Amino acid sequence: MGFLLVLLVIILIIAAMSIKIVKQSEVYIIERLGKFYKVADAGLTIIIPFFDHVRSVVSLKQQTMDVPPQGVITKDNVTITIDTVVFYQITDPAKAVYEIQSLKKGIEYLAITTIRDIIGKMDLDETFSSRDGINNKLRVVLDEATDRWGCKIDRVEIKDITPPADIRDAMEKEMNAERNKRALILESEAQRQSAITIAEGKKQAAILEAEADKEARIRRAAGEAQAIREVADAKAKEIQMVYDAMKKANPNDTLVQLKSLEALQEVAKGDANKVFIPFEATSALSSLGAIKEVMKEKENK
Numbered sequence: 367m368g369f370l371l372v373l374l375v376i377i378l379i380i381a382a383m384s385i386k387i388v389k390q391s392e393v394y395i396i397e398r399l400g401k402f403y404k405v406a407d408a409g410l411t412i413i414i415p416f417f418d419h420v421r422s423v424v425s426l427k428q429q430t431m432d433v434p435p436q437g438v439i440t441k442d443n444v445t446i447t448i449d450t451v452v453f454y455q456i457t458d459p460a461k462a463v464y465e466i467q468s469l470k471k472g473i474e475y476l477a478i479t480t481i482r483d484i485i486g487k488m489d490l491d492e493t494f495s496s497r498d499g500i501n502n503k504l505r506v507v508l509d510e511a512t513d514r515w516g517c518k519i520d521r522v523e524i525k526d527i528t529p530p531a532d533i534r535d536a537m538e539k540e541m542n543a544e545r546n547k548r549a550l551i552l553e554s555e556a557q558r559q560s561a562i563t564i565a566e567g568k569k570q571a572a573i574l575e576a577e578a579d580k581e582a583r584i585r586r587a588a589g590e591a592q593a594i595r596e597v598a599d600a601k602a603k604e605i606q607m608v609y610d611a612m613k614k615a616n617p618n619d620t621l622v623q624l625k626s627l628e629a630l631q632e633v634a635k636g637d638a639n640k641v642f643i644p645f646e647a648t649s650a651l652s653s654l655g656a657i658k659e660v661m662k663e664k665e666n667k
Contacts, residue, residue: 383415393459395421405459424459428520431470433477435528438485440493447528448481452508458516466515473512477522480507490529497524 387410388394394406398418413419433450440446452473456462466472484503485493493500504522512519529537 380415384412386411386413386420391425391427393424393426395424395459395463397421402460402464422459422463424456424462426456426459428453428455430454431473433474433481435526436478436481438482440485440490441487442489444490444533445530446485446490446493447526448485448524449526449528450477450481450504451523451525452477452519453521453523454512454517454519456516457518461514461516469512469515469517472515473508473517473519476508476511477504480504490533493527497527500524 386394386406388406388408390408392408394411396403396406396411396413396418398414402421403418431452431454433452435447435449437445437447454473456469462469481500481504484500488496488500501522501524505519508522509519
């Protein structure tokens with residue numbers, strides 16, 4: 367009974383050593399008698415105890431690695447500190463295990479040397495304005511170098527570029543001066559636009575006022591002309607009525623002249639600037655003048 371119990375325990379131990387369950391996004395590097403045997407993918411894997419063993423568990427997920435901040439010298443001899451992060455993914459687990467002692471250390475050292483080489487060819491200002499270019503150059507160099515390690519570099523990002531304290535102070539002063547300059551330019555531009563807008567408004571107001579005054583003058587003149595025409599028409603009608611009445615009465619010449627004078631007196635009372643005197647009225651006026659002279663001579667005698 368004890369023997370069977372021991373045998374059962376041994377069988378369970380061997381089974382536990384033989385059966386391996388590989389998780390999703392992971393692979394097992396299995397060696398047999400110290401030599402690479404196979405790559406076990408996700409799922410159930412059976413190995414031979416004491417002959418096979420799992421050399422390494424490799425993750426196939428995209429991984430990140432922070433490269434320690436490095437002090438590098440730019441082309442214009444300024445020492446800056448660059449903090450970088452690398453995104454990579456293992457594409458060949460066997461190469462990642464057997465081609466290099468430590469994949470992470472290899473990527474880190476390669477990134478450091480590459481950063482120093484790229485930054486050493488650039489000025490300080492260029493390093494701040496060319497982050498995308500630096501990231502792309504780093505990615506290309508690292509991807510080519512790590513391909514034989516079964517690794518693919520997806521992205522390289524510069525997290526921070528830190529210049530020396532005195533350089534930062536100078537840059538901050540320059541940026542403040544530039545901001546003040548832009549603020550003054552914007553303020554002067556706003557004042558100029560305001561002055562232009564006010565001037566345009568005054569111009570439009572003056573034009574509208576002149577047009578309104580012109581229209582008012584035209585309307586007043588038209589009204590006055592219409593009033594004169596109406597008065598003249600009314601007087602003409604009155605004269606016509608008198609003429610018609612006299613014509614019906616068959617008057618003599620003396621009566622016609624007197625009635626013409628009366629009509630002329632009424633016309634002269636109007637607002638018109640010109641008075642048209644009929645020919646008959648002028649004859650009557652001449653007769654009246656002669657009568658007036660006779661009367662004066664009688665009074666003198």
